[in-house]
Amino acid sequence: MNPSTRSGFLTLLVFFYWVKSLVAYFVDFRGLGINNVLQFITAVDNPIFFTAFILLLAGFIKRARYFYPTVIIVYIALNVLLVVNVLYFREMTSFISFNTIAGYGKVSQGVGAASLSYFKPHDIIYFADVILGLIFFRKIKLDLKPIKRDYLRYLLSIAVLGVTSNYALASIDRPQLLTRGFDVNYYIKYLGINFYTVQDTIDSFNRDRLKSQAKPSDIDNIRAYIKKHFAPEDAKYFGVAKGKNVIYIHLESFQQFSIDAKINDQEVTPFINSIYHSKDAISFDNFYHEVGQGKTTDAETMLETSTFGLPTGSVFNRYYANQFQAMPAILDQDYGYSSAVFHGNNASFWNRSVMYKSLGYQNFFDASYFDVSGRKATTWGLKDKLLFKDSIPFLEKMSQPFYVKFLTVTNHTPFTLDSEDADPTFTGPNTNSPIVNGYFQTNRYLDNSVREFYDYLQKTGLDKKSIIVLYGDHYGISESEDKVAAQALGINTDNWNDFNDLQMQKVPFIIDMPGSNLGGIKDTFGGEIDAMPTLEHLLGIKTQKYVQFGQDLLSSKHEQQVIFRNKDWITPEYASIGENIYDTKTGTEIDLADLTSDQRKQIDKLSANADKKLGYSDELIYRDLLRFYTPSGFTPIKPQTFDYSYTATMNRLNDYGSTSIFAQNGNRSTSADYVTDAPEQNDPRTDSARITIQENDEVSSSSAESQSQSSSSQ
Numbered sequence: 243m244n245p246s247t248r249s250g251f252l253t254l255l256v257f258f259y260w261v262k263s264l265v266a267y268f269v270d271f272r273g274l275g276i277n278n279v280l281q282f283i284t285a286v287d288n289p290i291f292f293t294a295f296i297l298l299l300a301g302f303i304k305r306a307r308y309f310y311p312t313v314i315i316v317y318i319a320l321n322v323l324l325v326v327n328v329l330y331f332r333e334m335t336s337f338i339s340f341n342t343i344a345g346y347g348k349v350s351q352g353v354g355a356a357s358l359s360y361f362k363p364h365d366i367i368y369f370a371d372v373i374l375g376l377i378f379f380r381k382i383k384l385d386l387k388p389i390k391r392d393y394l395r396y397l398l399s400i401a402v403l404g405v406t407s408n409y410a411l412a413s414i415d416r417p418q419l420l421t422r423g424f425d426v427n428y429y430i431k432y433l434g435i436n437f438y439t440v441q442d443t444i445d446s447f448n449r450d451r452l453k454s455q456a457k458p459s460d461i462d463n464i465r466a467y468i469k470k471h472f473a474p475e476d477a478k479y480f481g482v483a484k485g486k487n488v489i490y491i492h493l494e495s496f497q498q499f500s501i502d503a504k505i506n507d508q509e510v511t512p513f514i515n516s517i518y519h520s521k522d523a524i525s526f527d528n529f530y531h532e533v534g535q536g537k538t539t540d541a542e543t544m545l546e547t548s549t550f551g552l553p554t555g556s557v558f559n560r561y562y563a564n565q566f567q568a569m570p571a572i573l574d575q576d577y578g579y580s581s582a583v584f585h586g587n588n589a590s591f592w593n594r595s596v597m598y599k600s601l602g603y604q605n606f607f608d609a610s611y612f613d614v615s616g617r618k619a620t621t622w623g624l625k626d627k628l629l630f631k632d633s634i635p636f637l638e639k640m641s642q643p644f645y646v647k648f649l650t651v652t653n654h655t656p657f658t659l660d661s662e663d664a665d666p667t668f669t670g671p672n673t674n675s676p677i678v679n680g681y682f683q684t685n686r687y688l689d690n691s692v693r694e695f696y697d698y699l700q701k702t703g704l705d706k707k708s709i710i711v712l713y714g715d716h717y718g719i720s721e722s723e724d725k726v727a728a729q730a731l732g733i734n735t736d737n738w739n740d741f742n743d744l745q746m747q748k749v750p751f752i753i754d755m756p757g758s759n760l761g762g763i764k765d766t767f768g769g770e771i772d773a774m775p776t777l778e779h780l781l782g783i784k785t786q787k788y789v790q791f792g793q794d795l796l797s798s799k800h801e802q803q804v805i806f807r808n809k810d811w812i813t814p815e816y817a818s819i820g821e822n823i824y825d826t827k828t829g830t831e832i833d834l835a836d837l838t839s840d841q842r843k844q845i846d847k848l849s850a851n852a853d854k855k856l857g858y859s860d861e862l863i864y865r866d867l868l869r870f871y872t873p874s875g876f877t878p879i880k881p882q883t884f885d886y887s888y889t890a891t892m893n894r895l896n897d898y899g900s901t902s903i904f905a906q907n908g909n910r911s912t913s914a915d916y917v918t919d920a921p922e923q924n925d926p927r928t929d930s931a932r933i934t935i936q937e938n939d940e941v942s943s944s945s946a947e948s949q950s951q952s953s954s955s956q
């Protein structure tokens with residue numbers, strides 16, 4: 243192989259790419275869950291064929307001055323795709339999809355900042371070609387002779403044969419790989435990242451076509467399924483919180499394992515623990531997050547609409563123009579609730595300012611409503627203690643009852659705190675992982691923030707007028723750090739398996755109804771998809787007419803099958819994780835041969851139900867099917883009627899009515915009742931801002947907004 247010939251040069255590039263891919267597959271992607279020889283073979287050879295195919299196409303270029311730049315640009319693009327996937331995987335444990343790239347402007351800078359803390363020594367291999375290229379630059383001569391056409395065709399056909407035979411092997415090992423859309427791991431190990439990216443891009447265009455072809459009867463099967471699985475309300479709980487304010491506290495990245503956990507004999511989150519055990523709070527200890535790539539926004543999609551996030555990408559980024567029958571709208575139409583989200587990041591982050599209108603939120607207080615300058619914010623937005631405190635002047639002028647959500651951000655990967663924000667009374671763990679050490683520190687910060695907010699609620703008597711829901715949106719500790727976190731909590735990690743990782747995906751779900759005496763810790767198996775109907779029933783809202791995939795957790799008919807976005811599932815008896823079945827009670831893998839045929843049938847039925855439920859939810863979103871079904875008494879949401887501009891919002895608040903906290907306090911602010919020990923609270927406003935997630939999508943989202951606004955005025 244002589245790199246000074248064109249074919250030798252291409253071979254060298256393919257070789258480098260192959261080595262990097264193997265490092266990515268087997269080190270960074272942790273072996274891709276390869277569990278047989280066939281998968282091993284395809285994983286080892288797939289980076290060669292597809293890459294060779296793409297680079298060989300450039301071989302048809304005759305002139306050296308076009309051939310070499312083309313080859314190098316294509317090669318760089320392939321490498322960037324690989325490395326970005328590696329960084330993305332370290333934080334998100336998943337791969338970048340077309341949808342993620344399409345919406346990547348919104349998250350890239352935050353992910354970028356977080357990714358730096360995930361850099362590993364072996365990353366040098368990803369830049370080995372650049373380093374060697376610089377050293378040996380002069381040794382490689384440009385070859386003016388094009389590759390012979392016949393030889394080129396011969397090489398191309400080998401590459402095509404390689405890709406197709408991998409595809410054939412994949413079809414034997416995993417039928418309907420492409421049509422059913424399995425976990426992305428499968429695409430990568432059979433066909434490679436490049437193939438996956440191309441396939442995913444085509445899929446995404448197909449989805450747009452799906453929507454335009456949908457017809458009204460497409461929703462019939464879905465409604466029949468929902469009807470069959472409806473879990474009616476329990477009379478004991480129905481309407482017990484009727485007319486109360488709803489305060490959702492979104493505990494960013496907060497996992498169940500922190501509840502009641504002790505490190506160095508100290509509770510990590512003593513205050514949240516006290517709510518968890520309160521006689522007024524209904525708490526769940528087998529509640530799982532069910533998010534996919536959309537992470538926080540998947541949690542929001544489930545809680546606000548009781549439909550799942552998507553297999554790839556986020557509903558917020560791609561399907562914001564759909565019809566939704568969401569919580570803020572239902573509460574407004576049934577009981578006249580006002581609504582708001584408080585979030586100390588930019589309105590465009592995850593396309594929220596557009597999506598919230600589609601959900602029917604009347605107000606959105608984003609970073610522009612707060613002083614987020616200087617050290618008052620982290621990369622991810624206003625610090626939690628300040629978010630709660632600085633929200634009060636807005637909250638107190640809203641009419642009651644209200645439905646509000648506080649999206650916290652400080653307990654966010656990479657879990658760093660300014661030293662003055664760390665709780666000096668909390669020691670925290672001392673593991674070799676800065677992520678794990680930081681996690682428990684930011685947990686404690688979050689706990690203190692919630693305590694300060696609760697103090698205010700109690701002082702003003704707002705607690706008794708409200709139902710306060712605390713939930714963790716998704717994991718903060720990614721799978722690569724699970725064992726370290728578990729060890730810090732004193733959990734034995736010998737024989738750690740996939741079931742243990744799944745247990746780490748539990749998140750808190752606490753419904754606090756101060757004064758109700760209805761509390762208790764329930765061991766019902768459930769997940770985020772179930773939050774909406776549970777809450778609706780407590781608020782006295784009948785849900786049978788709605789298309790909701792969740793079931794009331796307090797209903798005796800709740801099915802207790804938690805379904806995850808990758809089609810894994812768990813029940814009180816079994817857990818299906820990847821290709822394996824586990825015994826939920828013991829956490830050990832079950833040899834299928836040991837099961838009776840009835841047990842196997844039961845498991846098959848549960849797997850089929852998981853597929854069906856996710857599939858129906860996806861269909862509903864992809865085809866925008868709720869536009870064909872309006873439940874009686876529900877008026878479709880008109881996003882263009884909402885205006886989140888500062889002037890319009892302040893005008894609304896200045897018109898506060900007699901039901902606002904402000905009016906009930908004798909037209910005086912309750913801000914003085916709010917006490918925080920946040921060291922930044924009195925910092926003067928400056929020009930500097932730490933929030934690094936830029937509004938890259940500002941053009942697209944604001945033009946989408948102005949379009950919908952102008953269409954409404956016509």
Ligand code: MN
Pocket residue numbers: 494495537538715716
């Ligand atoms: Mn989140």
